[in-house]
Amino acid sequence: MKMEELRSIRRELHQIPELGFQEFKTQRYLLDYIASLPQERLRIVTWKTGILVFVEGRKPKRTIGYRADMDGLPIQEKTGYAFSSQHEGKMHACGHDFHMTIALGLLTYFAKHPVNDHLLFVFQPAEEGPGGALPLLQSEEFQRMKPDLMIALHIAPEYPVGTIAVKEGLLFANTSELFIDLKGKGGHAAYPHTANDMVVAASHLIVQLQSIVARNVDPLDSAVVTVGKITGGTRQNIIAADSRIEGTIRTLSASSMDHVKQRIEAVVAGIETSFACQATIDYGANYYQVYNHPAVTNEFMAFLKKEHPSALYECKEAMTGEDFGYMLKEIPGFMFWLGVECEHGLHHEQLMPNEAAIEVAVSTLISYIEWKALQ
Numbered sequence: 001m002k003m004e005e006l007r008s009i010r011r012e013l014h015q016i017p018e019l020g021f022q023e024f025k026t027q028r029y030l031l032d033y034i035a036s037l038p039q040e041r042l043r044i045v046t047w048k049t050g051i052l053v054f055v056e057g058r059k060p061k062r063t064i065g066y067r068a069d070m071d072g073l074p075i076q077e078k079t080g081y082a083f084s085s086q087h088e089g090k091m092h093a094c095g096h097d098f099h100m101t102i103a104l105g106l107l108t109y110f111a112k113h114p115v116n117d118h119l120l121f122v123f124q125p126a127e128e129g130p131g132g133a134l135p136l137l138q139s140e141e142f143q144r145m146k147p148d149l150m151i152a153l154h155i156a157p158e159y160p161v162g163t164i165a166v167k168e169g170l171l172f173a174n175t176s177e178l179f180i181d182l183k184g185k186g187g188h189a190a191y192p193h194t195a196n197d198m199v200v201a202a203s204h205l206i207v208q209l210q211s212i213v214a215r216n217v218d219p220l221d222s223a224v225v226t227v228g229k230i231t232g233g234t235r236q237n238i239i240a241a242d243s244r245i246e247g248t249i250r251t252l253s254a255s256s257m258d259h260v261k262q263r264i265e266a267v268v269a270g271i272e273t274s275f276a277c278q279a280t281i282d283y284g285a286n287y288y289q290v291y292n293h294p295a296v297t298n299e300f301m302a303f304l305k306k307e308h309p310s311a312l313y314e315c316k317e318a319m320t321g322e323d324f325g326y327m328l329k330e331i332p333g334f335m336f337w338l339g340v341e342c343e344h345g346l347h348h349e350q351l352m353p354n355e356a357a358i359e360v361a362v363s364t365l366i367s368y369i370e371w372k373a374l375q
């Protein structure tokens, strides 16, 4: 498959970002493309807005799974691309347009050049939230074709184009979303003593949340509590009766996650007392850590060292999250970072990954899967 074709697929997908479980146009686009491939060995099944494509092997010993996520983010794009998002306020700012394009590049090749093993291509909705991997993993559709090995990648703006950054064991953190609603008493701006101001309460809460990582987590462990959004109040001269904080928690272990959550609950209880308000905490979607199977990952790294030595970089773990962690909890496999060297990072309104990385990923993964299917 030519680079120009892959690039135009990526650009078409880039224009239609959709949020989790709303990937209707994306699913249609993928299904139409998949229908244009030789069908003899393909079995295509939809699951919600996702798609599973089974490619029948020639002399199967196992099924090798490859997963790409499909959803975009609620971000107003500011790249200035001629092929910018056509969906107001939504953007592929986490590279899922790249992930799907690479999966289609692989599928196109293997539909025409089947290997001995069966392959399963998983186009998964809702990675950014509320999480599609776990319900997809548990679905009858997936369980019927369940792979013996799972592979996925994530673009990485910080690495040179084509770098494959990977390690055995922990790659991505445990994550939990965090939503805290505060309810107090509104009033006139000139009469603060008659009200309970939830803008002030939220401000204290945000500052106190920062003390959890600084003062309650072992400095030799790591955790993150980020508040990404605050809302509250109605107007400049009205004391706010309500406020809402939206954030995320990241930890390197499940036990640290429990500890951070206990501390958040204690801090929130303190705010309720000191500001005479009611607070509710909702942890939203929780993702299990991405833990790369040591033997399978080392085998992949040894393959790269031999066949593509300049691509391999042994990286450290990161505080990003990925619901692919649920798949790796049940199925041996690995995830890796794909270098797409660009100025702005993931979740940035000007994320402009270098498209040359697509071809590198497709050709490297073709050679790895062809080799693996002979083992």
Ligand SMILES: CC(=O)N[C@@H](CCC[C@H](N)C(=O)O)C(=O)O
Binding pocket: 094, 127, 128, 129, 154, 175, 176, 177, 247, 248, 249, 285, 287, 319, 320, 321, 322, 323, 346
């Ligand atoms: C690779 C990446 O950026 N993943 C997301 C996963 C989102 C998890 C969830 N919605 C949360 O915010 O906790 C990330 O933000 O790391």
